[in-house]
Amino acid sequence: MELCQISGQLAFKSGHLPRNSVTRMTGAPDVKSPNRIFITGMGFVGQALAIDLKKQGWDVSGTCTSINKKKRLAEEMGFDMYLFDANEPDLATIDVMKFHTHMVVSIPPVTGFGDPMLQHEQLLRKALLGGNLQWLCYLSSTSVYGDCGGAWVDEDYPPNPTREVGKLRLAAEKGWLQLGQSLGLSTKVFRLGGIYGPGRSAVDTIIKQEALSKSQRMRGYRQFTSRIHVEDICQAIEASIRMSSSREIYNIVDDDPSPREAVFEYARDLVDRKWPGWIKQSSEKRESTETDKQDGLLGEKRVCNAHMKKELGVRLLHPSYRSGLQNIIDQMDKPFSTL
Known part of the structure; x- marks a missing residue:
């Protein structure tokens, strides 16, 4: 994450806006709908x-951390965007959250x-107290479970993260639950599997013929990796908004925890059938190391999504990577590197 220092983006001070309205002042959003959502971190x-x-x-x-990205999301996509600087947060940016x-x-x-926003927990608490906010969801990761030897794990399985990223995720989960x-x-806390979708999938990696990242190489040694298509993440969030449920934590994964090798083999077949001859060389340009292998084997688990289905009523659009990758390639007219 980019931690840039950009201040003075908004001119109004905390507490200067009436509770039930937000006027158009230096970028504050107009209230057009009774449903108003604030998304911190407008990534994929x-x-x-x-x-x-x-x-x-x-x-x-x-929020985002880049002026160029703010401009694109605001001007081209029509969202009310605010710059967030974890080193020096603008109080007005935090204050505007309570009107959602x-x-x-x-x-x-x-x-x-640690968590960039929870570093300023007291500011958040003060700003959100007495506001309009009703529902809060933190997007976490199944990495909090750590290595489970390939066993099936549900939300009641004791988390035991083995890597630093998982430990930080678990700490952030606890912090957001306590604050909310x-x-x-x-x-709610949503523990997401490996996220993929249009522009971010095995199909995309093969078409672009890119070198694999360290995390991708590590996952190559696992027998099981749980995944989730971005469309199914969205429908799970929307389901949670619509219905009341007592559970705080949900696993958001598909039905088919599978090895990375199988996923890439299927993706290569899809690409080769749609664009014969496009794959001229292996997309795996970097040799995996013994450290990659050892780190990858620490994450073995199969993540259960039964509570998501039963309590949130989610019917997966893409229950397997096969459906998800087929949907992605069906939307492509030609390989993007030729666009």
Whole structure:
């Protein structure tokens, strides 16, 4: 995550706006809908959710850390955007959150720093107390379970993260649950599997013929990796908004925890059938190391999604990577590297 220092983006001070309205002042969102969502961290998932909800008539606001990205999301996509600097947060950006009815936190923790927003918990608590916020969801990761030897794990399985990223995620989960509960909000934690979707999938990696990242190489040694298509993340969030449930934590994964090798083999077959001859060389340009292998084997688990289906009523659009990858390639007219 980029931790830039940009201040003075908004001119109004905390507490200067009436509770039930937000006027157009230096970028503050107009209230057009009774449903108003604030998404911290408008990345891959945040943007997909924002686009989906905007189509349904929601007012959507969010944060990013780049001026160029703020301009694109605001001017080209029509969202009310605010710059968030974890080192020097603008009080007005935090203050505007309380004029929304729902909030999704989609900012990952940073090594050596922790959760960027929870570093300012007292500011958040003060700003959100007495506001309009009713529902809060923190997007976490199945990495909090650690290595389970390939066993099936559900939300009641004791988390035991083995890597630093998982430990930071678990700490962030606890922090957001405590904050939300103290404010009287309906608070949820969604533990997401490996996220994929259009522009971010095995199909995309093969078409672009890119070298694999360290995390991808590590996952190559696992017998099981749980995944989730971004469309199914969005529908799970929307289901949680619509219905009341007592459970606080949900696993958001598909039905088919599978080895990375099988996923890439299927993706290669899809690409080769649609564009014969496109794959000229292996996309796996970097040799995996013994450290990659050891780290990858520490994450073995199969993640159960039964509570998501039963309690949130989610019917997966893509219960397997096969459906998800087929849907992605069906939307492509030609390989993007030729566009």
